[in-house]
Amino acid sequence: MTNTTIIPAAERKLKNRIGVGTTIRNSCTLAYRALLKMFKSPEILVDFVVLPIMFTLLFTFLFGGAISGNIPNCLPIVIPGVLLMSSFTNCTTAGSKLREDVDKGTTSRFKSMPIARIAPLAGSLTADLVRYLIGGITVFTTGYILGYHPEAGIPAVIFSILFIMFVAWCLSWVFAFISLSTKTISTASAIGVVVMFPLVFLSNAFVPTSTMPGWMQYFVLHINPLSSVVIVVRQMLTYGTIGADFRLALFGAFALLCVFIPLTINAYKRKA
Amino acid sequence: MEVNTIMKNNAILAVEAYGLVKTFGNNKAVDGVSLSIPAGSICGILGPNGAGKTTTINMLATLSKPDAGNIKIFGYDVLHETQIVRQLIGLTGQFASIDEDLTALENLMIFGRLYGYSRKDSKRKANELLEEFGLSDVASRALSKFSGGMRRRLDLAVSLIHQPPLIFLDEPTTGLDPRTRTQMWQSIRNLVKGGSTVLLTTQYLDEADQLADNIVVIDKGRVVANDTPDGLKRSVGSSSLHLTVKDTDNTANAAQIIERILDAKVHLAEASELIVPIENTDKLTDVLTKLKDAGIKLSGVNILQPTLDEVFFALTGEGSKDKKDNKEENLND
Numbered sequence: 371m372t373n374t375t376i377i378p379a380a381e382r383k384l385k386n387r388i389g390v391g392t393t394i395r396n397s398c399t400l401a402y403r404a405l406l407k408m409f410k411s412p413e414i415l416v417d418f419v420v421l422p423i424m425f426t427l428l429f430t431f432l433f434g435g436a437i438s439g440n441i442p443n444c445l446p447i448v449i450p451g452v453l454l455m456s457s458f459t460n461c462t463t464a465g466s467k468l469r470e471d472v473d474k475g476t477t478s479r480f481k482s483m484p485i486a487r488i489a490p491l492a493g494s495l496t497a498d499l500v501r502y503l504i505g506g507i508t509v510f511t512t513g514y515i516l517g518y519h520p521e522a523g524i525p526a527v528i529f530s531i532l533f534i535m536f537v538a539w540c541l542s543w544v545f546a547f548i549s550l551s552t553k554t555i556s557t558a559s560a561i562g563v564v565v566m567f568p569l570v571f572l573s574n575a576f577v578p579t580s581t582m583p584g585w586m587q588y589f590v591l592h593i594n595p596l597s598s599v600v601i602v603v604r605q606m607l608t609y610g611t612i613g614a615d616f617r618l619a620l621f622g623a624f625a626l627l628c629v630f631i632p633l634t635i636n637a638y639k640r641k642a
Numbered sequence: 643m644e645v646n647t648i649m650k651n652n653a654i655l656a657v658e659a660y661g662l663v664k665t666f667g668n669n670k671a672v673d674g675v676s677l678s679i680p681a682g683s684i685c686g687i688l689g690p691n692g693a694g695k696t697t698t699i700n701m702l703a704t705l706s707k708p709d710a711g712n713i714k715i716f717g718y719d720v721l722h723e724t725q726i727v728r729q730l731i732g733l734t735g736q737f738a739s740i741d742e743d744l745t746a747l748e749n750l751m752i753f754g755r756l757y758g759y760s761r762k763d764s765k766r767k768a769n770e771l772l773e774e775f776g777l778s779d780v781a782s783r784a785l786s787k788f789s790g791g792m793r794r795r796l797d798l799a800v801s802l803i804h805q806p807p808l809i810f811l812d813e814p815t816t817g818l819d820p821r822t823r824t825q826m827w828q829s830i831r832n833l834v835k836g837g838s839t840v841l842l843t844t845q846y847l848d849e850a851d852q853l854a855d856n857i858v859v860i861d862k863g864r865v866v867a868n869d870t871p872d873g874l875k876r877s878v879g880s881s882s883l884h885l886t887v888k889d890t891d892n893t894a895n896a897a898q899i900i901e902r903i904l905d906a907k908v909h910l911a912e913a914s915e916l917i918v919p920i921e922n923t924d925k926l927t928d929v930l931t932k933l934k935d936a937g938i939k940l941s942g943v944n945i946l947q948p949t950l951d952e953v954f955f956a957l958t959g960e961g962s963k964d965k966k967d968n969k970e971e972n973l974n975d
Contacts (some may be wrong), residue, residue: 481705
């Protein structure tokens with residue numbers, strides 16, 4: 371610095387605490403960073419557009435007939451399922467960017483700075499909301515083109531997308547925890563797939579539960595939390611109402627946050 | 643006014659570390675390092691790979707907690723006043739902490755925002771720094787197109803955005819070509835002109851010599867010397883004489899003659915190669931004449947600047963590391 375004189379340490383105003391305002395500001399800055407990176411990366415088109423469209427077409431045309439006899443009838447069942455599947459598949463990669471930062475050393479620099487510890491995590495995961503949003507819009511648009519016009523109208527669609535975004539955000543803390551705890555990124559994504567597939571497919575997302583054997587029905591309806599999420603979305607889109615499952619899903623999501631935010635922060639601290 | 647500030651700076655210590663210990667498993671990476679660095683000076687930590695340089699810097703820069711010992715940065719305790727310390731330091735590590743996908747300007751602005759500056763101020767500061775580091779032309783280019791030297795400069799610029807009074811540079815020039823290296827040195831000197839204190843680690847004696855007011859040599863986690871560059875060189879000899887004798891039977895004899903003339907201890911590099919510190923090159927003629935008189939034939943004569951290896955030999959009586967080992971590590975860099 372040829373022209374600037376450094377202010378000596380003794381003459382600076384310094385605080386040893388990081389307030390809530392700073393925490394939110396830091397998180398927003400890092401969310402902005404994640405978004406900038408997201409829109410510059412090549413895989414974005416696949417995540418946002420190709421995957422949701424592919425899932426919608428695949429499930430409608432391949433399984434549609436088998437599920438409900440004909441294509442138009444299957445859409446109210448398939449679309450909520452695809453909405454859930456595409457956003458939750460995106461969810462499994464939530465921690466990969468964080469892990470990249472840790473492996474490259476960016477995290478070390480963050481750690482040497484007077485910023486909130488949770489900001490890099492919160493920023494990165496919150497930026498992912500945009501992925502879920504665009505994915506959701508793509509699914510509904512594709513569905514609309516195929517002839518899906520939900521009875522409850524646009525407000526129900528907006529509600530469904532927001533609801534899925536929230537649930538996916540809560541769930542992404544779990545996957546962030548996994549990718550920060552494993553030895554390599556590829557282990558984490560393998561675990562992500564292994565966890566996600568049974569949860570999505572062993573649910574009521576695509577097929578009526580009545581055709582399943584008893585034990586599987588029990589798992590699908592009483593154990594798999596994603597079934598509640600699907601029921602909420604389907605009910606909303608078809609009848610425009612909210613049932614008991616909504617409360618159950620919210621409660622589950624909050625429970626996940628309470629458990630996994632501290633766990634993830636802890637894993638992050640250990641890795642950095 | 644300026645004199646006033648400088649006097650005040652001199653009165654305080656930027657870094658005061660005492661008895662630092664850090665153990666990883668069974669490996670004592672840092673074993674009782676103590677440092678004190680007056681504000682406004684450059685301190686160079688010199689040591690081979692694995693000596694504990696980075697571990698030391700990580701503890702000073704609040705990245706890891708020491709197992710024992712205490713650290714004060716400008717009088718603030720690193721363990722208890724961590725957030726204050728973090729506002730006073732800038733760290734440029736060996737890692738690339740900048741984003742490949744983003745442009746130089748975006749990278750700098752994000753860090754400006756994180757340090758609490760407004761959008762406008764971040765942009766202004768970012769542009770000032772880009773100007774200063776000669777990166778204005780490429781400000782809006784993605785980093786993936788940057789050369790190694792440009793990245794390193796940008797990395798340094800990032801750690802200066804909040805104008806910290808203390809800057810840690812972990813091997814700032816490792817892997818850079820000579821020209822970029824000189825540019826980097828100039829940037830580092832400018833920092834101190836502005837009133838900053840700099841702590842840098844290096845594997846190169848000439849780098850520490852060029853930049854540092856004080857050099858701390860560490861090996862195997864311990865401080866083996868703490869001196870000014872001149873003092874350090876005096877203990878090693880400003881340069882060294884390398885002689886290769888033709889007939890290895892004469893080695894011992896030659897060593898005796900050389901030790902008598904130069905009054906310094908001869909170090910045997912190989913069976914036929916003798917290395918000895920030489921203060922005064924005029925004495926070289928004497929050495930050569932006496933060896934000729936004794937009938938000892940030479941196949942090589944060289945005068946070389948001291949290497950880190952020789953510093954270690956002079957200080958600890960053993961080489962810093964297996965030479966072959968060092969070469970391999972350099973290749974990996």
